[in-house]
Amino acid sequence: MDSIVSNIGLTFMYSTPIIIAALGGLYAERSGVTNIGLEGIMLVGAFVSASLCYFLGLNASGGFYGNSVIPWLCVLAAGIVGALFSIIHAIASIKYKADQTISGTALNFLATGLTVFLAQIIFHQQRTPMFNNDFIRMKLPATNIPVLSFIRDVLCSTYSPFILAIILALISSFVMKKTKFGLRLRACGEYPQAAASMGVDVIKTRYIGVILSGLLAGLAGGIMVLTADQQFNSGTIHGFGFIAIATLIFGKWNAWGVLFAGLFFGFSNVIATFSGSFEIFSKVPEEAFFMLPYILTILALIITSGKSGAPKAVGEIYDEGKR
């Protein structure tokens, strides 16, 4: 029972950054811009929040802001820096009409170089030092009610940002389906020329879409490093940004789909980490389990192929003159 609870908790932990980053991808792709650079933005977010967490943790003594606020401040900063970093992609792909895949790839490289470069300048090593004021597991009062106590145990074995991921998914679903902004955003991704003819500012909407994706991806990176890691290094994100893109595809470009696809990919990571605790798997090399999330991602993409709900104009350069 205990191992089930802790595995569910870990599933939630890994799902959190995947869901949040995929929601970021949702805003960008719904507005018509592919953001292959999610991985890079997450890396930048992770670096910012790990560094900040280290510095704030140095002389944190539970002062007036309390130690539990520190990680939230760090991920907030990560989100803001992620949003700023994504402006590079927005300018390249919207203003200068770059190939969005190439521009996103450049962003990923830039993030790898930039974060490690800055780590060397600031900390004189290729990674940040260990931080100690990261997220801690949730603490909830104990109960005896059967179902509630199980839910309590599960929540107590995971981290609070998971709640944020669910809230963000709910908000995103509402924004996309029920608000004027969401409708305009989707219109820009489906048929930008038609949206423009109805008076929607396609350029501005796409900028907002990409910057929101940067904000969420930065947040996701910050959360990932502060929950799953003890320090930042260039391998901190190890492909989760791309798994987030796969999550978006698997979740058919809507917020609820992203939530459940994200849980699935989070679970595939748990199989990798906790294979060792099962007797039957003890002979299998651990690398085989490390491969699993990535192979499952490919299989998931094959299964979802054909019936995709991708925005029609995603990845296309917006040409005002086209009809």
Added chain:
Amino acid sequence: MNKKITSAIIAVILGFTVAIIFAMILGIKNGSNGLQTYMPQDILVPMFKSFSGIDLSGKEAFNPRYIGEFIVAAIPLILTGLSVAFAWKTGLFNIGSEGQLMMGSVAATLCGLYLDLPIIIHALVCIIAAGIAGFIVGYIPGYLKAKFDVHEVVTCIMLNYACLYLANMILRMQPGFTNEKTPPIKDTALLNSDFLSSISGGSRLNWSILIVIVALIVYWFVINKTTFGYQLKAIGHNKNAAEYAGMKVKRGVAMSMGISGVFAGLAGAVLVLGIFGTGRALPGFEEYGYNGIAVALVGANSAIGVFFAGGLFSILQVSQPLLQYVGIPRDIAVIISALIIFFYAIPLLYEKYIDRYAKKREEKRIKVQQSTDSGGGE
């Protein structure tokens, strides 16, 4: 001048400039007279030394070893560059060269360890095995793209991670695996050359330069001189038109990725047979595949372009230790590559200036011609 070449050169210059300005703003070092920032020459002098062996600051004498190491580093970059460029000709983005290279390395290692063959033939068998391994890993995303329309970029990245762990798993299973390395592969499979090493001041220069030359010629020949290459280019330009013209688009897409993987697999063979001599389990990516993207972009996907771009990015690679030595984080080279890709992706930023310049030159030329014409008439 060709517009693509101009764009590439401008992207390179802009990339270097922005990265150096960035380093000057952020990089503060402990110099002889207190804190000071990096100056452009702090970066450019080690870079120049890293490929020419000439120390511009005059502290060290000319050393041909640097030239040898520069060529050694360029070889895998040119091969992965060809790999990315080949897929690009068909409109595909092969970001999976990294994984294809790793599996190529594994295949070459296994053949080098366990086969008993005479010299030269053994090396050739290892190289072919690496090519086949690369083909298989490259074919998977191509096939999935053709058959299921799965985005090749996501598949390729996922395969890169899968290959990293698979390669490590296979290598760690080999008897005698210690210290993250397999036992040395047999001498008959090595591409080492005492002659090449001695003329380049004891560098690791080896016969894999022959592989690169053959690969460049094959690439040029397939793309420019064969029906198959023509079909691939047609698919890259317009899938539907190619389909209507009776070309097998799906087969073309899958084959293009497969052949692209062969070039990356060869790069893997070069690393094992020419440079390291053992199979190595890696903690993470070595970024050969990613640099291949930059090489292919800057080289405008042509054989000769990839050759020169491979040289350029080799400079960025070999200068890293020298930069680190003078206190500049080696990752400045990664930043420069990223910026070059970025600036190459946004030609609109500077194309209007190129056009304006070209127009001006054209007008000048016409003026000169008119004046000489009228002069001749008198």
